[in-house]
Amino acid sequence: MTDFGLAVESVGQLSTVWRAMVLDRDKNADVRDLPGIAVRWADCRFAFWNAITLTDVGADAGLLQRRLGQAADIMRTKNQPGFLWLFEDLLADDARVVLDEAARRAGLAYAFPGTGMAGDLLPVPEPHHLELTFERVTTDAQLRAYADINSRAYGFSPEDGRDGLDGSALWKKEVYAFLAVRDGVPVACAATVESEGRLFVVLVASDPDHQRRGYGEAVTRKALYEGGRATGLTRATLHATVAGAPVYPRIGFEPNSPMHFYGLAR
Numbered sequence: 179m180t181d182f183g184l185a186v187e188s189v190g191q192l193s194t195v196w197r198a199m200v201l202d203r204d205k206n207a208d209v210r211d212l213p214g215i216a217v218r219w220a221d222c223r224f225a226f227w228n229a230i231t232l233t234d235v236g237a238d239a240g241l242l243q244r245r246l247g248q249a250a251d252i253m254r255t256k257n258q259p260g261f262l263w264l265f266e267d268l269l270a271d272d273a274r275v276v277l278d279e280a281a282r283r284a285g286l287a288y289a290f291p292g293t294g295m296a297g298d299l300l301p302v303p304e305p306h307h308l309e310l311t312f313e314r315v316t317t318d319a320q321l322r323a324y325a326d327i328n329s330r331a332y333g334f335s336p337e338d339g340r341d342g343l344d345g346s347a348l349w350k351k352e353v354y355a356f357l358a359v360r361d362g363v364p365v366a367c368a369a370t371v372e373s374e375g376r377l378f379v380v381l382v383a384s385d386p387d388h389q390r391r392g393y394g395e396a397v398t399r400k401a402l403y404e405g406g407r408a409t410g411l412t413r414a415t416l417h418a419t420v421a422g423a424p425v426y427p428r429i430g431f432e433p434n435s436p437m438h439f440y441g442l443a444r
Contacts, residue, residue, distance in 0.1 A: 186235060192216075203222050232265070266435055282443075293437060294437055301412075320357060321349055322343075325344065331386060356368055377413070
């Protein structure tokens with residue numbers, strides 16, 4: 179694949195998986211594929227389910243400015259905040275140079291960085307960790323625990339996190355979601371879901387009081403192992419935060435496109 183190809187794969191995985199996630203939250207969610215823009219907006223309190231991404235390949239500086247303005251206009255119509263997910267490797271060189279200024283002109287504020295990753299790494303060995311047991315999420319209580327770990331890890335209120343997952347049949351039946359449990363307490367979580375011939379890793383988090391102990395890596399390996407065993411897939415993809423970026427190459431993922439997350443400027 180070319181660099182564009184890897185970025186196209188990454189943005190395509192986001193668009194496909196997030197379609198399912200936001201429609202799971204609200205069957206009337208804003209799910210649109212516009213020229214150069216994919217809208218996946220549940221308008222719920224869990225900000226990660228409110229997403230827009232740019233899809234033009236090789237966008238130059240002028241097209242980037244137009245698309246950022248269009249995306250910001252859409253975001254202003256929503257009740258709940260969310261993020262524009264921008265994949266840098268989809269941009270032409272001149273667009274990369276002006277990205278920060280173009281975002282500012284559109285009324286967008288930089289939130290945090292990320293990295294698209296992928297790898298032909300499945301199957302992985304079944305993981306074991308001396309301090310942990312693993313539980314697949316099949317009950318509402320387990321799903322709430324999964325949401326609460328994400329809330330603590332990413333700085334959301336518990337109510338916001340639960341608004342993204344509470345009561346989801348999708349997450350209890352079709353997503354390979356796992357809790358890492360230590361001494362009866364869930365301390366980390368990870369999930370995988372099948373997407374267009376790949377296994378996509380989603381919502382990995384570790385409780386802030388239990389980080390830097392290998393728990394996130396272990397439960398991610400468990401979600402990959404079980405998802406791979408169930409589907410027979412060999413390729414996996416994900417979008418990593420700064421905290422997760424050093425972990426995933428140890429599993430076999432290779433970074434591709436740098437990502438930029440933007441919210442509306444206040």
